[in-house]
Amino acid sequence: MPTAKGDAASGSGRFAAWLRRRIGLILVFVALFLLWEYAVKIFGIKEYLLPPPTRIWTEFLKRWPTVMAGAWITGQEIVGGYLLAVVVSIPLALAVVRWRFVEESLYPVIVFLQIIPKIAIAPLFIIWFGFGFGPKLLIVFLLCFFPIVVSSVAGFKSLDPDVMDFARTTGAGGLRLFLKIRLPQALPGIFTGLKVGAALAATAAVVAEFVASDRGLGYLLQQYNGQLETPMVFATIVLLSIMGLVVYYAVEWLERLVIPWHVSQRPNDVTGI
Amino acid sequence: MSSFLSAQRRPEGAGPGTGPAGDAIAGVPVLFDGVGQTFRTGGRVTRALERVDLEVEAGEFVAILGPSGCGKSTLMKIAAGLIAPSEGQVSIGGTVVRGPWTKLGVVFQSPVLLDWRNVLDNVLVQLELRGIDPAAYRDRAHALLRSVGLEGFADRMPRELSGGMRQRTAIVRGLIHDPPLLMMDEPFGALDALTREQMRIDLEKLWLSRRQTTLFITHGISEAVALADRVVVMTPRPGRIDRIIPIDLPRPRNKAVISSARFTATCDEITELFMKNGVIQY
Numbered sequence: 040m041p042t043a044k045g046d047a048a049s050g051s052g053r054f055a056a057w058l059r060r061r062i063g064l065i066l067v068f069v070a071l072f073l074l075w076e077y078a079v080k081i082f083g084i085k086e087y088l089l090p091p092p093t094r095i096w097t098e099f100l101k102r103w104p105t106v107m108a109g110a111w112i113t114g115q116e117i118v119g120g121y122l123l124a125v126v127v128s129i130p131l132a133l134a135v136v137r138w139r140f141v142e143e144s145l146y147p148v149i150v151f152l153q154i155i156p157k158i159a160i161a162p163l164f165i166i167w168f169g170f171g172f173g174p175k176l177l178i179v180f181l182l183c184f185f186p187i188v189v190s191s192v193a194g195f196k197s198l199d200p201d202v203m204d205f206a207r208t209t210g211a212g213g214l215r216l217f218l219k220i221r222l223p224q225a226l227p228g229i230f231t232g233l234k235v236g237a238a239l240a241a242t243a244a245v246v247a248e249f250v251a252s253d254r255g256l257g258y259l260l261q262q263y264n265g266q267l268e269t270p271m272v273f274a275t276i277v278l279l280s281i282m283g284l285v286v287y288y289a290v291e292w293l294e295r296l297v298i299p300w301h302v303s304q305r306p307n308d309v310t311g312i
Numbered sequence: 313m314s315s316f317l318s319a320q321r322r323p324e325g326a327g328p329g330t331g332p333a334g335d336a337i338a339g340v341p342v343l344f345d346g347v348g349q350t351f352r353t354g355g356r357v358t359r360a361l362e363r364v365d366l367e368v369e370a371g372e373f374v375a376i377l378g379p380s381g382c383g384k385s386t387l388m389k390i391a392a393g394l395i396a397p398s399e400g401q402v403s404i405g406g407t408v409v410r411g412p413w414t415k416l417g418v419v420f421q422s423p424v425l426l427d428w429r430n431v432l433d434n435v436l437v438q439l440e441l442r443g444i445d446p447a448a449y450r451d452r453a454h455a456l457l458r459s460v461g462l463e464g465f466a467d468r469m470p471r472e473l474s475g476g477m478r479q480r481t482a483i484v485r486g487l488i489h490d491p492p493l494l495m496m497d498e499p500f501g502a503l504d505a506l507t508r509e510q511m512r513i514d515l516e517k518l519w520l521s522r523r524q525t526t527l528f529i530t531h532g533i534s535e536a537v538a539l540a541d542r543v544v545v546m547t548p549r550p551g552r553i554d555r556i557i558p559i560d561l562p563r564p565r566n567k568a569v570i571s572s573a574r575f576t577a578t579c580d581e582i583t584e585l586f587m588k589n590g591v592i593q594y
Contacts, residue, residue: 201420202426208392209438211442215440219440
C-alpha cells in the first residue's frame with residue numbers, strides 16, 4: 040500500500056508549470072499582434088478600416104478618462120444585473136425543486152419565457168422604464184437569470200440515487216440533509232449556470248446601452264463608430280472583453296474555491312493501489 | 313493490517329445507556345415474511361423476488377448467495393426499508409419495517425462516498441446525518457481506518473483513492489456508529505483478491521467481537537461459506553430461496569478451516585445447486 044504523499048507544488052513551481060503549458064498560446068498571441076501591426080503598415084491599410092495595435096494603444100492612452108468613466112457605468116450594470124440574477128434565480132430554483140406546484144405551474148412559464156429573444160424586449164424596457172440605469176440592470180438580469188435557474192434546477196435534481204439511499208438509512212431529513220448532501224451535490228450544476236450567466240452579462244449590458252443610452256461603453260462604442268474613430272472602437276471592444284473576462288474568471292475562481300473536489304476531478308489525480 | 317478489534321469500543325466507554333455492552337450479543341433478529349417484489353417500469357413487468365421467508369436470529373451472520381439479477385440487492389433494500397415490498401413484510405427486532413430503517417449500517421456495491429469530503433469526514437458523515445456530534449467518534453474512526461489499512465489516508469479525497477480504498481472507507485462508514493444490524497451488498501466485489509481475503513478475515517473478527525446481526529449479500533460461493541453461519545442460496549430471477557445451508561465450521565475460519573475437506577465439500581454442494589439451476593454450466 041503506498042503511503043508517500045504527493046508533494047504539493049510550490050507557488051513559483053506552479054507558475055513555471057503554467058508558463059510551460061501556455062507557452063504556445065502566448066507565442067501565438069505575440070505572433071498575431073506582430074502580423075497585424077506590420078501587415079497594416081506594409082499593405083497600407085487605412086486606419087479607419089483597421090488600425091494597427093500600437094495606434095489603438097496610443098489613442099487609448101490619450102483618451103482613457105472618457106473610456107474608463109464609461110467602463111465604470113457599464114461595469115456597474117454588469118455586476119449589479121448579474122448579482123440580482125444570482126440572488127433571484129437560486130432561491131427560485133430551490134422553490135421549483137422543493138414545491139411540486141411551483142415546478143408544475145411557474146417553472147414551465149419560466150422555461151417558455153426563455154424562448155423570447157430577450158434582446159428584442161430591450162426597446163420595450165426603454166418605453167416602460169426610460170433611459171436610466173434601471174432598464175440596463177433589468178436586461179442584464181434577464182439574460183443571466185435563465186441559465187442560472189435552469190442549471191440550478193438541474194443541479195438540485197441531479198441526486199445520486201445511491202447517495203440518497205445511504206442518507207435515508209441515517210434518517211436525516213430537512214435542513215441537515217439539504218446542507219450536507221443536496222446542496223453540495225447541486226453546486227457543480229449551479230456553478231455551470233453561474234458561469235454561463237457571467238459570460239452573458241457583458242453582452243447584455245452593451246446591447247442595453249446600444250438601444251438607448253447617453254453613457255457607458257455601449258454608448259461610446261456607437262459614438263466612436265459613427266465618427267469613424269476606429270482605434271477607439273477597438274480600444275472599447277478590448278476593454279469590454281477584459282471586463283467580461285474578469286467577471287467570468289471571478290466566478291470560476293469562486294468555483295475553484297467552493298468546489299475544489301469537482302474542479303480538480305481529473306484522472307491523473309488518482310493515486311493509491 | 314491489524315484487526316478491527318482494537319476499535320471496538322465506543323469512545324465514551326460501554327456504560328449503561330451509552331451503547332451495547334461488549335460481551336452481550338449486540339444484534340437484533342430479522343424476519344422476512346413472504347416477501348415478494350414486482351417492478352413495473354413503463355409497460356414492462358419484472359418479477360424480482362418470489363415469496364422469501366427467512367428468519368435471521370439475533371447476532372447471526374447470514375450470507376445471501378445468488379447469481380446476478382436474482383434480486384438479492386432488492387431483498388436488502390426491502391430489509392433496510394428503502395423499497396416497499398409488493399407482498400409480505402420484514403420485521404426487525406419485532407417491529408415491522410415501514411420506511412427507512414435507521415438502526416443499521418449499510419455498505420453498498422459501490423462505495424457511495426461524498427466527493428466533497430475526505431476519508432475521515434466521509435466516515436463521520438454517518439454521525440452528522442444522524443445529528444450526533446462526530447467529535448466523540450474521531451478516535452474510533454481513526455482506529456477503524458487503521459484496521460482496514462487506511463492509516464494516513466484520513467485526509468485524502470475519494471478521487472485520490474483506489475476503488476478498493478474507497479470501498480474500505482465505505483465499510484468503516486457502515487460500522488462507525490456500532491449498529492446492531494449490518495447489511496452489506498457485495499461489499500468486497502470491487503476489491504482485489506488479496507485485500508478481499510484480508511477484509512473477510514477482519515470482518516469475521518469484527519463480527520465475533522460484536523455479534524451484530526449481519527446480512528451479507530454476495531455471489532462468491534467460498535466467500536459466503538467462509539463467513540456465514542448460514543448460506544441462503546437463491547435461484548435466478550425471480551429470486552426465491554433455493555436452499556438454506558447451515559455452515560457448522562469452527563470459528564474463526566482460519567486457514568486450516570478454509571482448506572479443510574468439509575469447507576470444500578460445502579462449496580461443492582452449493583456449486584452443484586447452481587449447476588442444477590443452470591447458473592453454472594460446464
